[in-house]
Structure formats: structure tokens, C-alpha cells
Amino acid sequence: MAEREAALIVCPGRGTYGKAELGYLKRLHTDKADLIAGFDRLRSERGQQTLSELDGAERFSPALHTRGDVASPLIFAAAYADFLSIDRSRFDVAAVTGNSMGWYIALACGGAVSPEQGFAIVDAMGQNSQAGEAGGQVLLQAVDEDWRAVPGLREELLAAAAAIDGRPGCALHLSIDLGGMLVFAGNEAGLTALLAEGPATPGREPLRLVNHGPxxxxxxxxxxxxxxxxxxxxxxxxxxxxxxxxxxHIWRPFASAAGALHRYTFETQILETYDFTRAVQVAVKEHAPDRIILLGPGETLGGAIAQALIAIEYRGLSSKADFQDIQASPAPVLLSMGREDQRNLVTG
Incomplete structure (x- = not known):
């Protein structure tokens, strides 16, 4: 039998279940009926709409499907079901990471919590965020059209955010370091000031993330x-x-204290910047995966992963064109399960 390829698993965060993903569970995971039914029971016991009802809706409703208490459990279920669909005769899971809410999914994929506990965590945190603190997030690009860092721009953005945060009535912090993008979070006064006064950025316009808290x-x-x-x-x-x-930081088997992991997850991870860029870079340096597998739903995290790799010239990558070339080769570095053509390479 051929030797299995080492795979880094990346779990998606909020914002990945959109209009195109409606019906994801119904289309792709009919063989996971027992798993989905178990999640549905947990939702029903709390008086919430089931995932089957939400995923099976006739139309995608931004007002409903992007809410924290709806989007988060849908994304968890889709991503974890994708994780179970990986062909283990071809891929050996070398390590797991995730972006933001994806950390909760990574806990279940990594075996630190059970699937049911992982779902309960995501469901509870989704309700928390929906009920939660005032404020929001805005995404700004800090790389050029070739996905190379614009010299000095990151430092300018961080300095502007720090200055705004120091003003009376303003709160603004770096929320997520996301490859070639920076996500800032704060109260309305802080976000408004950043959008009005921050340095010009290339590519896309600053994007206010819908239904996202600080x-x-x-x-x-x-x-x-x-x-x-x-x-x-x-x-x-x-x-x-x-x-x-x-x-x-790497949480290793047989060498990770449960109490410390609990505190990181519900204190540090919630209150401090989430450096997804560093997570990806550490993962590929430490575990040298043959492939990076991005779980669905969606594939929006693919660009951020590529930009994180380009920043350290992983496998000689130095630009968007380099990444596109390797993706078009017989041995692409990134396989996104939210894309039908790449999904088939993962599931067999």
C-alpha cells in the first residue's frame, strides 16, 4: 500500500457558510445522518431550530444564517463532517489548526473534546456572540495584488489603531492576523475612526463583517x-x-494540561489577538505536511493560508502567481473541501 501523505487540517471560522453553502449538509453528508441527528437533538432540547431545518431552508437568509447562534453550529457540523470524510487510507493527520471560531472545531478534530462537546461549545459561544458585547470587526488588506506585503503598511495600520484606542470613548484592537489581511475589532467609535482616518490600503475596500462582534x-x-x-x-x-x-503554541498529545487548555480557549483566545498567520506558519514548519486540507464549508480562508505561506517563502512561494502555479500542478499544496474538484482529491 502507498505511504500516506501527512496532512495539516485547517478548520474554518465564521463567515464561511453563505448563500452558496446552503444545503451543504444535505448535499454532501447524507452518510452522517446519525451525527447530524445528534446535533439536532441538542438544538431541539434548547428550543432552537435544528441544523437540518436551517441547512434545508428554501432560501438563504442573511438576517438568519449569519447570526452567531445559527452560523456557528452550521459551520461546526459541516466542518466536522468534512473531517470525517477525509480518506484516511491516503492521508495521515499530522496536526490541526483553525481560524478564530475554527479553534473550537480544531478541539474536536484534534480529539481534545468529543464531537458532542465541541458542538455544545460552538453552540454556546454562538449564543454568547449573538447576545454579546457591542462592537464589531472590519477587515483591511495589507498585501498588494501579488499577495506580497506592502512595505510599512502593517505598521501604519497598527499605529493608527493604537492611537485611536487611546482616545476617550474609543476602543480598537487587532482582532485577527489573517495572512495578508488584518481584522480590527472595537466599538463603533473606534471602527468609525479607523475607516475615516486609517491609511489607504490596496485591493479590496475595507470590509465590515456582518453580525460579527469585537x-x-x-x-x-x-x-x-x-x-x-x-x-x-x-x-x-x-x-x-x-x-x-x-x-x-502547539498543544501536544500526552503533554497538554486540560485545565490550561480550558483557560486558553475561554480566556486567552477570546480576549487576545488571534494570530492565524503564525498558526499556519508554525504548523508547516514544525510538521512539514505534504498537503494542507481546508475543511468546508466555503473556501474563503484559502487566500489567507496562501498569503501566510508566501510570507515565509514556503516551498519557494513568493507571489500569488507562484501559488496559482503550484495549485495547478499535479501536487497542489492546498486542498479545499469546499471546492468540488479539490474535495474529490481528499475524499476519494
């Missing part, structure tokens, strides 16, 4: 406190495979 900032203290109270440390155990968190 994640990964001190503004989420109430959410962190509720999570620490509601979600028990006893659910957590040592992972079965290495997990790379939003600092680039």
Missing part, C-alpha cells in the same frame, strides 16, 4: 466570563494529534 479583544470579557462559568474544564483532555492555537 472578537479576540478585551471587549469580550463578558463572553469569556460566561464561557468559563458555563463550559466545564472536565470536557477537556489531552489531544490525540498536535493542535496549533492562535498564538502559534
Amino acid at each position: 472578537f479576540h479583544t478585551p471587549l469580550m470579557k463578558g463572553s469569556s466570563d460566561r464561557a468559563m462559568e458555563q463550559l466545564p474544564a472536565g470536557w477537556f483532555g489531552s489531544p490525540e494529534v498536535p493542535m496549533i492555537d492562535g498564538r502559534g
Whole structure:
């Protein structure tokens, strides 16, 4: 039998279940009926609409499907079902990471919590964010059209955010370091000031993320406190495979304290910047995967992964064109399960 390829698994965050993904569970995971039914029962017991009802809706509703208490569990179920669909005769899971909410999915994929516990965590945190703290997020691009860093722009953006955060009535922080993009989060005054006064950025216009709170900032203290109270440390155990968190720290099998993992997940991870760029870079340097597998739904994280790799010239990549070339080769570095052509390479 051919030797299995080492795979880094990347779990998606919020914003990946959109109009094109409606029906994802119904279309792609009919063989996971028991898993989905179990998640549906947990939702029904809390008086919530089931995933089957939400995923099977006739139309995608931005007002409904992007809400934290709806989007988060849908994304968890789709991503975890994708994880179970990976052909293990071809791929060996070397490590797991994720972006933002994807950390909760990574906990389940990495075996640090059970699938049911992972779903309960995501469901609870989705409700937290929907009820939660005032504020939001805005995404700005810091790379040029070739996905190379614009000299000095990152530093300018961070300096502008720090200056705004120092003003009375303003709160603004770096929320997520996302490949060639920076996500800032804050209150309305802070976000408005950044959009009005921040340096010009290339490519896309600054994007206000719909139904997103001020994640990964001190503004989420109430959410962190509720999570620490509601979600028990006893659910957590040592992972079965290495997990790379939003600092680039590696949680290793048989060497990770459950209490520390619980505190990181519901304190540090909620209140401090999530450095997805560093997580990807540490993962590929430490675990040298043959392939990076991005779980669905969606594929919007693919660009951020590529930009993180270009920044360290991984496998000689130095531009968007280089990445496109390797993706068109017989051995693409990134396989996105949200794309039908690449999905088939993962599931067989």
C-alpha cells in the first residue's frame, strides 16, 4: 500500500457558510445522518431550530444564517463532517489548526473534546456572540495584488489603531492576523475612526463583517466570563494529534494540561489577538505536511493560508502567481473541501 501523505487540517471560522453553502449538509453528508441527528437533538432540547431545518431552508437568509447562534453550529457540523470524510487510507493527520471560531472545531478534530462537546461549545459561544458585547470587526488588506506585503503598511495600520484606542470613548484592537489581511475589532467609535482616518490600503475596500462582534479583544470579557462559568474544564483532555492555537503554541498529545487548555480557549483566545498567520506558519514548519486540507464549508480562508505561506517563502512561494502555479500542478499544496474538484482529491 502507498505511504500516506501527512496532512495539516485547517478548520474554518465564521463567515464561511453563505448563500452558496446552503444545503451543504444535505448535499454532501447524507452518510452522517446519525451525527447530524445528534446535533439536532441538542438544538431541539434548547428550543432552537435544528441544523437540518436551517441547512434545508428554501432560501438563504442573511438576517438568519449569519447570526452567531445559527452560523456557528452550521459551520461546526459541516466542518466536522468534512473531517470525517477525509480518506484516511491516503492521508495521515499530522496536526490541526483553525481560524478564530475554527479553534473550537480544531478541539474536536484534534480529539481534545468529543464531537458532542465541541458542538455544545460552538453552540454556546454562538449564543454568547449573538447576545454579546457591542462592537464589531472590519477587515483591511495589507498585501498588494501579488499577495506580497506592502512595505510599512502593517505598521501604519497598527499605529493608527493604537492611537485611536487611546482616545476617550474609543476602543480598537487587532482582532485577527489573517495572512495578508488584518481584522480590527472595537466599538463603533473606534471602527468609525479607523475607516475615516486609517491609511489607504490596496485591493479590496475595507470590509465590515456582518453580525460579527469585537472578537479576540478585551471587549469580550463578558463572553469569556460566561464561557468559563458555563463550559466545564472536565470536557477537556489531552489531544490525540498536535493542535496549533492562535498564538502559534502547539498543544501536544500526552503533554497538554486540560485545565490550561480550558483557560486558553475561554480566556486567552477570546480576549487576545488571534494570530492565524503564525498558526499556519508554525504548523508547516514544525510538521512539514505534504498537503494542507481546508475543511468546508466555503473556501474563503484559502487566500489567507496562501498569503501566510508566501510570507515565509514556503516551498519557494513568493507571489500569488507562484501559488496559482503550484495549485495547478499535479501536487497542489492546498486542498479545499469546499471546492468540488479539490474535495474529490481528499475524499476519494
